[in-house]
Amino acid sequence: MKALVCDEPGRLSIVSRPEPVRGEKEVKVRIRHIGICGTDFHIFAGKHPFLEYPRVMGHELSGTVEEAPADSRLKAGDPVYIVPYLSCDTCKACRKGLSNACCNIQVLGVHKDGGMAEYLCVPEQNVVPTGKIPLADAAMIEFLAIGAHGVKRGMITSEDRVLVTGSGPIGMSAIIFAKARGAHVTVMDTREDRLKFAVDQLGADATIFADENAESEAERQTSGEWYDVVIDATGNAVPMQRGFGFLAHGARYVFLSVVRQDITFSDPEFHKREATLIASRNAQPDDFAEVVRQIEAGKVPTRALNTHRGRLEDGVSLFAEWSKPEAGVIKAILEV
Template sequence: MKALLCPEPGKLRLIEREAPKVGAGDVLLRVRRVGICGTDYHILGGTQPYLSYPRIMGHELGAEIVAAPAGSGLTAGTTAVVIPYLSCGQCRACQRGLTNCCRRVSVLGVHQDGGMTEYIAVPAQNVIAAPELTLDQAAMVEFLAIGAHGIRRGAVRSDDRVLVVGAGPIGIAATIFACARGAEVTVMDLRQDRLDFAQRELGAAHTVKAGPEAKAKFEAITEGEFFDVVIDATGHPPSMNAGLFYLGHGGRYVLLSIVAADIAFPDPEFHKRETTLIASRNALPDDFAEVMRAIAAGLVPTSVLASHRATMAEGADAIPVWARPETGVIKALLEV
């Protein structure tokens, strides 16, 4: 079968490899769509901190079930969503239902080979039947679930003022689910096209271009009180450090992004707000279920999120281009 391999930073190559070995508790999937994530661009660029090469990328998967274990409730021919975080089931976090925080988690496409391939075998507990979704929609559930999980971690309410910093795919997902809770959402980004998209398509109440004027604009928007919840989705240490200063007193600061760097705040500023600082890692099955319900109900504009696409055979040329900001990608999909 064919697969798209990243042998080292900066290179992608279409290869032939053996079909996957299917364990007793595994589901054999025919991969049909692969969403391209910021993680994939970091892997290609050599800046992903939890990875060794060579690696087959791809963890945002829309697939078709080929074969499933008896008693799994999964049926051949059904569209499926994949939860790409393979948890051990034994550590204390797993035993408490926090499988996203598993001490020995292995993420498809990062810690082990992923879904940029024709077939993949995945444990049955990581496969969700999704007959109500299109293949494109199934491939978008995972990144949307990360945003939904961050909004749940931040306990966003309808009376909250929420600032989402960074309007890439994860920031877009956070915006969608903050708006779905009835919050008043402001989005900040360096790119005007992303800000226009957030207001036009996602329901953001306000948008602010990042820069020296931003804090004064936030002060005006919030009558000097700033935000109840700040969500950082930038993966940019200076932005993550600055986010505290946009947070109102008694507020919650959610770090959706992760970087190989130290994040620091001045303690007096942190304490005077009685800040709640929250990390948000991956997503839980409940988040996947929430996203799938929202898509099925027409609450997520998946047709406009899928802005670019190519076949897997074209991926080696397309993915480096999509990584460039000027390409204007919202979410790119590989068709397998």
């Protein structure tokens, strides 16, 4: 089978590999579409801290069942998407229902080879029917589920004024699901094109340009009451720390971002607000189900999000092109 391999930072190649052999409790999936994630671009750039090369990337995956166990709920030809978090089911986190935070988690395309290939074998529990969703759209379910999980963690309601900082794909997913809950959503970023997209395509209510005047503009827009929920999706420690200054009294601050640096903040200011700081990692089964419901309900502008497409065999050249900011990629998808 064909596979796209990141041999080392900055170098990709198309190789021929044996087709994987399905284990007893595994499903063999014929991969059809692969969403390209920021994680993939970080791997390509050599910036991922938990990776060994060479690696077959790809964790935003959809396809059709090639083979399944005899007693499976799945059958050959079924359209499916793949949940890329392989949990152990035995650690304390898993026993608490936190498979997304499994102590021994392996993420496809990061800790082990992923789906930038023609076939992939994964545990049956990680293979889910797409329902009425087209396979190309199903390849976007995983990144959308991350935003849905963060919105759930933030306990967002229609009574909340929400600030999403960072309007890349993960920030966009948070906007979509905060709006689905009826919240008033403001988006802050340094890119005017992304802010416009958030309003025109995602239904954001207001925007703030992230310059030195952002705090005064936020104070003006909220009449000095600030935000009930702040969701950071910048992936940068500086704006993550800055976000504490936008919290209302009693607010929740959700970190969708994860960085290697320490994060510091003023304890007196945080304490007097009785604010809550929340980490949000990966997604859980109900988050994936929520994404499916909202796509089927027409609440997710999948066509607008999927800005770029190409073929797996052209991935070597496309990856280098798509990784440039001027390419304007929101979500790129490789077709197999």
